[in-house]
Amino acid sequence: MPHIHVKIVGKTDEEKAKLAEALTAAIVNSIGANEANVTVSIEDIEKADWVEKVYKPDIAGHWDQLYKKPGYNPL
Template structure:
């Protein structure tokens, strides 16, 4: 499949990516942190496709430029590794607030 990823030729200072015509290409990255749970290959594939679909629709980019990481975080480390640093301390970028 040909798309924006195939046309990306490099990174310039400031980590801006450009296609072969010199147009800046958006590089959305999504990091999903969650309590460890075993996902089947099908569950993971469906999750990744749905997130990819949402990101490509929202940002108007080709799916080839979207990256997604799945990062399990143990329950006893959640407050220290996720809740405080990314939810409590980053309200300026938090777009969906949890109800806990």
């Protein structure tokens, strides 16, 4: 029952739908999940809020849980 929550800046509804399809396919193909059990939510974040709302709490705050670490450090 995988659920992915994506926080993203400045994408259209069409781009978000494509992303959700690609993420679903990746989960199905990589871990054998049933497509019907996969859910994807996408949250819009303002660029000016990224550090406080995403980087500090979700990235820096959970560094040990990241399987793909960022190539940037805004701090």
